Amino acid sequence: MSDPSPWAIEADGLGKQYRRGWALRDCSFRLPAGHICALVGPNGAGKSTFLGAATRLVQPTTGTLRLFGVPVSDPAVLERVSFLAQDKPLYPRFTVAETLRLGRELNPRWDQALAERIVRSGNVPLTARIGTLSGGQRTRVAFALAFGKRPDLLLLDEPMSDLDPLARHEMSGLLMAEAAEHGTTVLMSSHMLSEIEDMCDYLIVLAEGQLRMAGQTDVLVPAHMLVTGVAVDGGVPEELRSRHTLVEARVTGRQFSALVRPQGPLSDSWEAMSPSMEEVLLAYLRSPDAPTLISDEARFDGNRETAA
Amino acid sequence: MDGTGGTLGNGTGGRASTPATGGAAPAAAPERRLLRGLPWLVWRRHRTALSIGLLVTLGACALFAYERIGVMDFLDAKGSSPDAKGELLMEFQDKFNSMFSSDTSFLQFVPALVAIFFGAPLIASEQEHGTVKLVATQSTGRGRWIAATLGLPLAIAVLCTVLLSAAFTWLWSPARELAMFGDWLGGGAFESTGPVLVAMTLFLTSCGIAFGMLIKRVVAAMVATAVFSAATSLIWTEKVRVHLGTLRNYTYPFDGEGPVTPRGSIQIDDWLATADGKLFGINTCTSPEATADACRAKLGIVNRVIQYLDYPQMAGMQWLGAGILLALTVLVLGFVLWQAHRRPL
Numbered sequence: 001m002s003d004p005s006p007w008a009i010e011a012d013g014l015g016k017q018y019r020r021g022w023a024l025r026d027c028s029f030r031l032p033a034g035h036i037c038a039l040v041g042p043n044g045a046g047k048s049t050f051l052g053a054a055t056r057l058v059q060p061t062t063g064t065l066r067l068f069g070v071p072v073s074d075p076a077v078l079e080r081v082s083f084l085a086q087d088k089p090l091y092p093r094f095t096v097a098e099t100l101r102l103g104r105e106l107n108p109r110w111d112q113a114l115a116e117r118i119v120r121s122g123n124v125p126l127t128a129r130i131g132t133l134s135g136g137q138r139t140r141v142a143f144a145l146a147f148g149k150r151p152d153l154l155l156l157d158e159p160m161s162d163l164d165p166l167a168r169h170e171m172s173g174l175l176m177a178e179a180a181e182h183g184t185t186v187l188m189s190s191h192m193l194s195e196i197e198d199m200c201d202y203l204i205v206l207a208e209g210q211l212r213m214a215g216q217t218d219v220l221v222p223a224h225m226l227v228t229g230v231a232v233d234g235g236v237p238e239e240l241r242s243r244h245t246l247v248e249a250r251v252t253g254r255q256f257s258a259l260v261r262p263q264g265p266l267s268d269s270w271e272a273m274s275p276s277m278e279e280v281l282l283a284y285l286r287s288p289d290a291p292t293l294i295s296d297e298a299r300f301d302g303n304r305e306t307a308a
Numbered sequence: 309m310d311g312t313g314g315t316l317g318n319g320t321g322g323r324a325s326t327p328a329t330g331g332a333a334p335a336a337a338p339e340r341r342l343l344r345g346l347p348w349l350v351w352r353r354h355r356t357a358l359s360i361g362l363l364v365t366l367g368a369c370a371l372f373a374y375e376r377i378g379v380m381d382f383l384d385a386k387g388s389s390p391d392a393k394g395e396l397l398m399e400f401q402d403k404f405n406s407m408f409s410s411d412t413s414f415l416q417f418v419p420a421l422v423a424i425f426f427g428a429p430l431i432a433s434e435q436e437h438g439t440v441k442l443v444a445t446q447s448t449g450r451g452r453w454i455a456a457t458l459g460l461p462l463a464i465a466v467l468c469t470v471l472l473s474a475a476f477t478w479l480w481s482p483a484r485e486l487a488m489f490g491d492w493l494g495g496g497a498f499e500s501t502g503p504v505l506v507a508m509t510l511f512l513t514s515c516g517i518a519f520g521m522l523i524k525r526v527v528a529a530m531v532a533t534a535v536f537s538a539a540t541s542l543i544w545t546e547k548v549r550v551h552l553g554t555l556r557n558y559t560y561p562f563d564g565e566g567p568v569t570p571r572g573s574i575q576i577d578d579w580l581a582t583a584d585g586k587l588f589g590i591n592t593c594t595s596p597e598a599t600a601d602a603c604r605a606k607l608g609i610v611n612r613v614i615q616y617l618d619y620p621q622m623a624g625m626q627w628l629g630a631g632i633l634l635a636l637t638v639l640v641l642g643f644v645l646w647q648a649h650r651r652p653l
Contacts, residue, residue: 055445057652075449083445089438091353098352105345106446149447 005069008033008153008185009054012300013063016049022209023049027063028300029204029214031187033152036179037202039189042285045206047189048086051157054187055083067153079109082151086158088142092131096124096141100148107149115148118174136167143171147178154179156188160195168192172199193278202298205281207288215295221277223261223293229270231256239267247290248283259283261293346448346456357426358464365468368414369475375407376479389485389571400486408480408487412496415476419509420537422465427516428529430461431644435524444652454648458517458641465513469506477501484619485572492622493574498549502623507630507637508544512537514640521644548632550576552625555615559585562604562612572619579613580604587613 009031016024024046031037039047052058053065056072065072067081090099096119104110119126122140130138139159146154159175160168176199179186187204190196196203203220205213213220224247227240236249236256244266249258259275266272275283284290343351351358382403390397434440443453480487480497488495499505515536520529555576558569562580569575580588586608593603604610617625 052652055441056450057441057444059651075451078445078449079447081445083441085438085441087438089440089442091439091442092437094352102349102352103446105348106443106448108447145442 005066006032007066008035008068009187010066010069010300011050011063012065014050014053014060014065015062016046016053016058017061024053024060024206025209027206027211029211029294029298030300031185031202031204032297033068033185034183035202035216036176036186036200037188037204038196038200039187039204039206040193040196040281040285041189041206041212044208046209047206048157049209050206051083051155051187051189054153054155055081057083079107079149080152081155082146082149082153083155084142084146084157084159086161088139090130090138090142090145093129095127095129096133097126099130099141099145100126103145103148109150111148111150114150114178115144118144118147118178121174122170135162136164136170139163139167139171143174150182151184154184154186154188156186158189158191160190160192168195175199193281196281197277203277203281204298205284207285211292211294212284212288212290213293214298215293216297217277219295219297220293221280222274224275224280224283225260225262225266226257226273226275226279227260227266227270228255228257228273230254240270245291247280248287261291346452347460349443350456350460354426354430354461358461361422361426361464361468365471369471372411372475372479375411376482379404379479379483383482383486388482390490397486397489400483401489404483404487409496411476411479412488412500415472415500415505416496416541418469418472418505419512420534420541422469422509423512423516423537424530424533426461426465427513428520428533429526430457430517430520432520432524432526432529435521436526450652451645451649454645458514458644462510462513465509466506469509473501473503473505490572491574492572492619493549493617494545498622498626499544502626503630504626504633507633511633511637511640512540514637514644515540518640518644521647544629548629549625550617552628553617553621556618558614558616559611560614562610564612569614569616570618573616575614575616577615579615580609581611581613582608583610 007030009029011027011029014024014027015022023044027046027050039050041047049058053060054067054072056078067077070077070080091102094102100112100115100119103115104112116126119141122137124133124137124140128137130141133141139162143159146156156175160171163171172195175186178184188200201217203213203215203217204211229237231251231254232238235251236246236258240246240249240258240260244263245261247259247261249256259280260266262272382400386396386399431440434443444450480501484490484492484497488497492498499508512533516529516533519532519536520526523529523532556573559581578590580590580592582588588607588609593600593607593609
């Protein structure tokens with residue numbers, strides 16, 4: 001315990017079953033501390049369930065989850081983790097100052113100066129009641145509450161979804177600056193692919209409750225190629241399918257275009273391009289059956305075996 | 309004063325921020341440092357309801373004290389025991405009956421009111437508005453949160469009902485033989501004095517809290533609590549109350565003088581009885597009237613029996629009833645704590 005774990009999150013076979021089925025199934029990965037990580041997936045993919053498990057709001061059915069080496073069931077975890085729920089619940093009758101006092105009273109590591117700076121920089125009056133604030137101002141107060149706790153890990157569930165573009169820009173700037181200054185690990189679920197591309201250096205992709213992709217963006221994205229060429233028999237050439245890992249393919253007229261993970265040199269008869277992160281993400285979101293890709297650093301089981 | 313507030317304040321975090329906070333916050337920070345941490349949060353969240361509860365309690369206590377002046381004047385002038393003809397009893401009713409009946413009906417509603425408007429929304433509103441996610445993800449654990457959320461409001465409910473009950477007992481006990489025609493069981497005094505008011509409030513409120521936690525919707529939980537309170541009140545008066553004491557029998561000859569039970573006794577039942585004590589319903593051998601004597605002779609009925617509860621039993625009955633309610637309260641609160649501890653709300 002004296003040696004702080006380099007892993008902000010270690011999930012091992014994490015699963016959650018509700019009455020209607022599995023919301024999250026057999027999810028194993030790890031996230032090194034200090035990254036800003038995006039949690040991507042279509043609605044109902046299990047993102048909120050995963051964040052719930054990490055904040056003890058959801059009890060996992062199977063598997064374990066460790067944050068900084070401490071099991072999530074240990075209350076000691078609470079001090080080190082901040083969570084900003086999607087609807088940003090705050091007490092509407094509290095004033096902004098009282099909301100910050102809530103943070104101060106309930107958190108031993110509370111940083112009042114930081115929280116007040118965040119609130120003040122948005123010109124939110126401390127005496128205003130939460131119920132009278134605009135959406136952007138409320139989000140700012142919720143951010144102040146989350147950051148004032150001085151967490152080592154900040155979990156955000158679609159933090160920007162209800163903000164106008166200006167507030168969104170401001171908040172993402174704030175998030176980046178604060179995370180960089182304090183070395184906070186951030187895990188945020190988001191639908192805004194462009195936003196993710198700007199902010200995040202780590203990716204976790206979920207679809208239908210299962211892990212599809214996990215790892216550093218500069219490892220995951222270059223592992224893919226966008227290949228176009230002449231279609232064979234109205235489909236993707238067999239060579240592409242058998243020699244490389246096909247994520248998604250589309251045929252338009254006589255042309256095919258495919259996102260692949262090359263397992264060797266690609267044939268000269270096709271045109272290959274490096275895809276953007278958005279193109280890779282879209283391809284994985286569109287094809288939930290695509291083979292899972294987990295980078296070595298993010299792989300949980302593999303590394304433990306080698307360590308053992 | 310400011311220096312004291314600062315020293316009592318929140319250690320380094322609070323102090324360090326003071327220079328940066330500017331105008332508004334330092335004035336606000338030292339106030340009410342009495343409450344810290346979770347108790348502060350619970351008080352802040354419910355301060356309107358809790359203040360209303362405390363004010364109503366103080367108001368009612370003051371009213372009872374004021375009413376007692378008039379009652380004592382009457383009793384000092386005319387005595388506190390009903391006379392044989394019942395004139396004093398009627399005079400007392402003329403002057404004070406409406407006062408006592410409104411006092412007791414208010415006090416009898418207190419447990420249900422607290423349960424519906426305070427118990428049911430206590431956890432349900434946090435669940436409905438999602439703020440349970442906010443408090444559950446602060447550094448204090450769920451167990452401590454639920455303990456504070458239940459503990460502070462229930463402590464204030466106990467304080468208020470103890471004061472109300474004590475004040476009303478003080479008003480009622482000198483006039484107990486006259487007030488509500490001396491009916492300490494059915495007249496409302498049984499539930500409004502002694503420990504019953506406190507225990508009933510705790511029991512219904514913890515049931516309201518449990519309903520709120522399970523239903524997770526404020527209005528639905530309030531409705532469920534209201535229905536449950538009405539059912540509890542019915543069962544309590546019809547089935548439970550009488551059985552808390554021991555019925556005493558008073559036997560007198562069938563054709564003899566009317567019953568002379570001890571003063572302050574509550575008559576529960578009438579029977580007919582044989583010489584060796586076998587009981588028959590009061591309507592035995594009433595029709596046809598012509599054969600009634602023969603019928604009684606055949607069954608051997610020679611006595612009438614009255615079953616009653618005498619006044620000295622009242623306190624014991626109240627404590628027994630309160631004990632049952634408190635035991636149920638402990639069960640319900642234990643369930644709430646266990647449920648909140650076992651899995652996220």
